[in-house]
Amino acid sequence: MSLLSTTDLKVSIGQTQVCHKLNLQCKAGEIWGILGRNGKGKTTLLHTLAGLRPQDDGQVFIQHKNMNTLPRKQISQQLGVLLQHHEDSFPSSVMQTVLAGRHPHISQWQWESEHDRDLARQALQTVQLLHLADRPVNQLSGGERQRVSIATLLTQNPQILLLDEPNSHLDLKYQIQLLNTLCELTKSAGKTILMTLHDLNLASRYCDKLILLLGDGEILVGDTQQLLTEENLQNLYDYPINRMDTADYPLFVAR
Numbered sequence: 303m304s305l306l307s308t309t310d311l312k313v314s315i316g317q318t319q320v321c322h323k324l325n326l327q328c329k330a331g332e333i334w335g336i337l338g339r340n341g342k343g344k345t346t347l348l349h350t351l352a353g354l355r356p357q358d359d360g361q362v363f364i365q366h367k368n369m370n371t372l373p374r375k376q377i378s379q380q381l382g383v384l385l386q387h388h389e390d391s392f393p394s395s396v397m398q399t400v401l402a403g404r405h406p407h408i409s410q411w412q413w414e415s416e417h418d419r420d421l422a423r424q425a426l427q428t429v430q431l432l433h434l435a436d437r438p439v440n441q442l443s444g445g446e447r448q449r450v451s452i453a454t455l456l457t458q459n460p461q462i463l464l465l466d467e468p469n470s471h472l473d474l475k476y477q478i479q480l481l482n483t484l485c486e487l488t489k490s491a492g493k494t495i496l497m498t499l500h501d502l503n504l505a506s507r508y509c510d511k512l513i514l515l516l517g518d519g520e521i522l523v524g525d526t527q528q529l530l531t532e533e534n535l536q537n538l539y540d541y542p543i544n545r546m547d548t549a550d551y552p553l554f555v556a557r
Contacts, residue, residue: 311360319519338515403457
């Protein structure tokens, strides 16, 4: 079943075309990656799929329902977004920030229940930050703040997770641990992930399918290991990259 899909999607930034006639079928249990050079529109495409900016043409569907016809709250119950940048205008605690993930699931004047708090505590435990639950969020390091954002997304518990550079600011240990957690959750709970990445080795390790943004609206979409060829990567990054096959998954090194 397709959780997120598009038909003939056209997206641009000013005069720069990100994609045209993009047709996706992101199914339950699948992990998708978006790769491309800086300025080619990875974040813009992700924001368009999240309904945070309008597309030029085409349609985006959540479980076969046109996103433009759905109330924002209903979208937020099914789709969660991890942004690159966080604006912490108010000195809320880590727990209060993570509990915001439950807001799509409660009524306007309703307080969070103990069940909501349990979900938040479980999410903080997952990202190893439960001991900082009472700390003001604006006193965290960049990596800790990123883990709080991931905990907020886990507390929201959407079926579709759109992640903009989820490994940003994270130490190697947390990059692997948290991507393992997110991807295992996706497979076991029938969710789907679509994430922007810069690291080819993480894309090779975790993604089932890829969208390659080649520039000028040209894209490649398909199975990860079929797309990650030296020829495609040369076109993608305008730089030679060697592919080395290992027993587990291919590794990529710039020449």
